[in-house]
Amino acid sequence: xxxxxxxxxxxxxxxxxxxxxxxxxxxxxxxxxxxxxxxxxxxxxxxxxxxxxxxxxxxxxxxxxxxxxxxxxxxxxxxxxxxxxxxxxxxxxxxxxxxxxxxxxxxxxxxxxxxxxxxxxx
Numbered sequence: 108x109x110x111x112x113x114x115x116x117x118x119x120x121x122x123x124x125x126x127x128x129x130x131x132x133x134x135x136x137x138x139x140x141x142x143x144x145x146x147x148x149x150x151x152x153x154x155x156x157x158x159x160x161x162x163x164x165x166x167x168x169x170x171x172x173x174x175x176x177x178x179x180x181x182x183x184x185x186x187x188x189x190x191x192x193x194x195x196x197x198x199x200x201x202x203x204x205x206x207x208x209x210x211x212x213x214x215x216x217x218x219x220x221x222x223x224x225x226x227x228x229x
Contacts, residue, residue: 108195108199111195111199111202112193112195112202115190115193115202115204116190116193116204118137119188119190119204119206121133121136121137122134122137123186123188125137126183126186126210127183127186129178129183131171131174131175131178132171134174135167135170135171135174138165138170139165140165141164141165142164142165143160143162143163143164143165144160144161144162144165144170145158145159145160146158146159146160146161161173177212179215180214180215181212181213181214181215182212182213182214182215183210183211183212184211184212184213185209185210185211186208186209186210186211187208187209187210188206188207188208188209189206189207190204190205190206190207191205191206191207192204192205193205
């Protein structure tokens with residue numbers, strides 16, 4: 108079971124690195140072909156009862172485009188992750204990790220907007 112635990116830790120660390128360097132190709136390596144990804148409607152929507160499925164079942168091209176768009180339009184200010192628990196089935200054929208994630212992202216401000224602010228003082 109320690110091999111499974113190490114594999115899960117490696118996947119979590121790989122995802123963290125993909126976010127840190129905003130590498131979509133690396134991020135795509137952590138997803139499973141049977142996966143769906145529920146999204147909160149807003150950054151404040153912490154209750155999963157209000158979440159929606161934006162991209163459907165895993166589709167490499169569709170998901171890659173979506174993640175690339177997010178990386179292109181947002182900057183990562185903080186990405187701290189702590190694995191709190193890894194649970195492995197007694198059969199060793201299923202597992203999950205509880206990861207405490209503190210991620211802060213913000214929209215990229217276009218260069219023209221930055222220049223306008225600098226010139227206008229607003």
